[in-house]
Amino acid sequence: MIKFFPMLLAVLYGLALYRFSVWRTSRELDTNSTELADTKLKALTDQMARALDIERIKVHIYEIEPVNGLAAQDGRIFITRGFYNRYRAGDVSAEEMASVIAHELGHVALGHSRRRMIDFSGQNAMRTALAMILGRFIPFIGPYLASFAMSLLAARLSRADEFEADAYASALLVKSGIGTAPQKSLFEKLEHLTGARGAAIPAWIMSHPKTHVRIAAIEANEAKWQGAAK
Known part of the structure; x- marks a missing residue:
C-alpha cells in the first residue's frame, strides 16, 4: 500500500489543481468580460x-489583448478584446469572426471545454507521478522528461479537438448559408494576427494543427458532403 502512496498523492494533487483551475478561470471570465453588442455580428x-434551431447565440468580449477565441467549461463563448479590435479595424471580416464563434461552439457542443479541464487534472496527476518515478531512476533529468512527455500528449489531444471543432464549424457555416470561405481565409491570416510562427515549429509539438493541414481537412469534408448530396 505504501508504494502506491505517491501515486495517490499525485491523483489528489491533480484533482486539487482541477478544482482550483475551474474556480480561477470562471472568476477571471466573470470579472473581465461583457456581452458582445455588435449589430453585424449578431x-x-x-x-x-x-x-x-436555438433562440440565440450569446457571445462575450474577454478584456485581454491577445487575439483569441475560447469556450468556457460552462458553455460560454468568448472573443478577446484584441480579436474584436482587429475586426473593428477591418483586419478581420464579420464572416471570419462568425467562423471563430462557430469553432468555439464546436468545442462546447463536442464536450471539449469540459474534457480539457478534466484532461488538465489527469495530465498533471500523471506528470507528477511520472516525475516521481523517473526521478528515482534518473535524478534531476527525470522530472523534465516527464513534463516533456505529458506536453506532447496534451498537444496531440488538443490538435484532435481542433480538427473536430473545425469540422463542426464548417458544417454549421454551410448550413447557415455563410459558407466555409471565411473560415479558410481566417486561417490564412491567423499567424500574422497572433504573431505565431508555426512553420518553424515541429507539428508534433504544436497544440493547433498547421494552417495548410486545417484548410485541407475542411476541403476534404466539403468534398465528402458534396459527394453524399449527389
Missing part, C-alpha cells in the same frame, strides 16, 4: 442560431 450569429 445578424450572423442569428443565422447560425436558426440553423441550430
Whole structure:
C-alpha cells in the first residue's frame, strides 16, 4: 500500500489543481468580460442560431489583448478584446469572426471545454507521478522528461479537438448559408494576427494543427458532403 502512496498523492494533487483551475478561470471570465453588442455580428450569429434551431447565440468580449477565441467549461463563448479590435479595424471580416464563434461552439457542443479541464487534472496527476518515478531512476533529468512527455500528449489531444471543432464549424457555416470561405481565409491570416510562427515549429509539438493541414481537412469534408448530396 505504501508504494502506491505517491501515486495517490499525485491523483489528489491533480484533482486539487482541477478544482482550483475551474474556480480561477470562471472568476477571471466573470470579472473581465461583457456581452458582445455588435449589430453585424449578431445578424450572423442569428443565422447560425436558426440553423441550430436555438433562440440565440450569446457571445462575450474577454478584456485581454491577445487575439483569441475560447469556450468556457460552462458553455460560454468568448472573443478577446484584441480579436474584436482587429475586426473593428477591418483586419478581420464579420464572416471570419462568425467562423471563430462557430469553432468555439464546436468545442462546447463536442464536450471539449469540459474534457480539457478534466484532461488538465489527469495530465498533471500523471506528470507528477511520472516525475516521481523517473526521478528515482534518473535524478534531476527525470522530472523534465516527464513534463516533456505529458506536453506532447496534451498537444496531440488538443490538435484532435481542433480538427473536430473545425469540422463542426464548417458544417454549421454551410448550413447557415455563410459558407466555409471565411473560415479558410481566417486561417490564412491567423499567424500574422497572433504573431505565431508555426512553420518553424515541429507539428508534433504544436497544440493547433498547421494552417495548410486545417484548410485541407475542411476541403476534404466539403468534398465528402458534396459527394453524399449527389
